[in-house]
Amino acid sequence: MHLCYVDESGTSEIPGNSEYFVLAGIAIPIWHWKGADRDISGIKRRYNLEDAEIHTAWMLRRYPQQLQVQDFENLSHDQRRNAVDVLRRREILRLQRSGQNRLLKSTKKNYRKTESYIHLSYSERKAFITEVAELVGSWGYARLFAECIDKINYTTYNQAITPDYQAFEQVVSRFQHYLSAISDNFDFHKKAYGVIIHDNNDTVAKKHTELMKKFHRVGTFFQRIDNIIETPLFVDSELTSMVQIADLCAYALRRFFENGEEELLRKIYSRADQRDNRVVGVRHHTISNTCNCFICQSRTNGG
Numbered sequence: 656m657h658l659c660y661v662d663e664s665g666t667s668e669i670p671g672n673s674e675y676f677v678l679a680g681i682a683i684p685i686w687h688w689k690g691a692d693r694d695i696s697g698i699k700r701r702y703n704l705e706d707a708e709i710h711t712a713w714m715l716r717r718y719p720q721q722l723q724v725q726d727f728e729n730l731s732h733d734q735r736r737n738a739v740d741v742l743r744r745r746e747i748l749r750l751q752r753s754g755q756n757r758l759l760k761s762t763k764k765n766y767r768k769t770e771s772y773i774h775l776s777y778s779e780r781k782a783f784i785t786e787v788a789e790l791v792g793s794w795g796y797a798r799l800f801a802e803c804i805d806k807i808n809y810t811t812y813n814q815a816i817t818p819d820y821q822a823f824e825q826v827v828s829r830f831q832h833y834l835s836a837i838s839d840n841f842d843f844h845k846k847a848y849g850v851i852i853h854d855n856n857d858t859v860a861k862k863h864t865e866l867m868k869k870f871h872r873v874g875t876f877f878q879r880i881d882n883i884i885e886t887p888l889f890v891d892s893e894l895t896s897m898v899q900i901a902d903l904c905a906y907a908l909r910r911f912f913e914n915g916e917e918e919l920l921r922k923i924y925s926r927a928d929q930r931d932n933r934v935v936g937v938r939h940h941t942i943s944n945t946c947n948c949f950i951c952q953s954r955t956n957g958g
């Protein structure tokens with residue numbers, strides 16, 4: 656049995672508030688799950704992040720309050736946390752008094768999303784994400800699947816095929832393709848099965864459950880779904896490190912397309928599913944047939 660953890664980066668709506676929508680899945684065989692989870696926990700422990708969710712986008716932001724704390728680098732984790740908390744409380748009060756309600760709301764959200772990481776400097780947070788990405792890159796048993804949609808140039812022959820539909824269908828098809836390729840189709844006992852596990856999110860849960868039922872019934876546009884079972888299972892990303900890894904992969908892909916950042920993506924890209932030395936698991940969906948980004952190249956020349 657193989658578990659494929661799926662998460663997204665960017666918004667699937669057009670135009671939404673991102674240039675790209677990325678849906679990424681990282682699949683691991685269940686017999687490697689314990690070891691993988693233990694490896695991630697080991698890195699988290701060293702950064703005092705045992706109970707924290709790895710939310711890559713929030714971790715890699717700059718936190719201005721840290722720069723205001725004198726001698727931040729030389730303080731203990733508790734001292735850093737206290738010092739940043741004081742500054743943040745002060746800022747919330749200031750915004751409340753000045754009646755800047757929209758800014759107050761976004762600032763509160765920002766503080767809530769980053770509160771688990773304020774004891775780490777920006778370079779430590781970056782080092783943490785790098786270590787996790789290097790670990791994922793070393794998992795020879797893991798496979799990365801992803802659809803990266805350029806929403807500015809998105810066109811479709813059928814209005815029902817939204818970026819979200821398209822991305823989910825692609826990831827399901829590629830996971831199915833992989834499971835079929837590693838199965839022994841002549842021996843029932845050696846057939847590989849998989850299940851999709853998603854971050855819990857009410858809107859996505861309903862949509863993807865319905866889509867998966869349809870794929871079970873009639874297949875995707877590309878193939879029958881013989882090796883994936885069940886509709887997606889939904890888990891709380893705060894509690895499940897493996898969904899956080901899918902989040903990291905989706906983030907790395909989107910940053911590559913939107914900002915040209917390659918460093919993080921290169922660390923995990925060896926996990927992209929390949930056939931005959933060509934990447935088949937990850938696709939750049941754009942209008943140009945002649946895109947020569949390294950992802951498009953890896954689909955023709957090898958990754």
Ligand SMILES: [Zn+2]
Nearest residue numbers: 939946948951
């Ligand atoms: Zn490309």
